[in-house]
Amino acid sequence: MHLATKLAAALLVTICATAPVYAFAADPTGTWQTTTGESRYKVSYCGDGTELCAKLVWLRKDARTQENLPYLNHYVVKGAALAADNKWKGEVSYAGDTFAGTLTMTGANSLKLNGCQGVFCKTMNFSRI
Numbered sequence: 001m002h003l004a005t006k007l008a009a010a011l012l013v014t015i016c017a018t019a020p021v022y023a024f025a026a027d028p029t030g031t032w033q034t035t036t037g038e039s040r041y042k043v044s045y046c047g048d049g050t051e052l053c054a055k056l057v058w059l060r061k062d063a064r065t066q067e068n069l070p071y072l073n074h075y076v077v078k079g080a081a082l083a084a085d086n087k088w089k090g091e092v093s094y095a096g097d098t099f100a101g102t103l104t105m106t107g108a109n110s111l112k113l114n115g116c117q118g119v120f121c122k123t124m125n126f127s128r129i
Helices: 002-024 066-071
Strands: 030-034 039-046 051-059 075-084 087-094 097-107 110-117 120-128
Touching: 039 075, 051 066, 051 087, 075 097, 087 110
Parallel strands: none
Antiparallel strands: 030 039, 030 120, 039 051, 051 075, 075 087, 087 097, 097 110, 110 120
């Protein structure tokens, strides 16, 4: 019986250890806010229903965000296709330029956007709200 108890405990530990992996494979759709709290984006499926798009839906009203007013209610990420577990690749539009972009779920309620044009890259982190 002692061996059976150890096996059951090992199985329970294994299940608990893998549970965060399953929870981590969360759906990226929803509303996300930058960690600075300056802007919010609505992430949804688009295209054939498997790609991701993100629309700027809210900006905090202050001098720093005024340059982004033309992008309010416009898609800034279009057609990001699933490239790996919790990672989508597509295009990021900003200031009239298009960048190669990657959306990566770094946790059930955290998301990272990385956009690059040539060697120039920018990363933004988001929290689900």
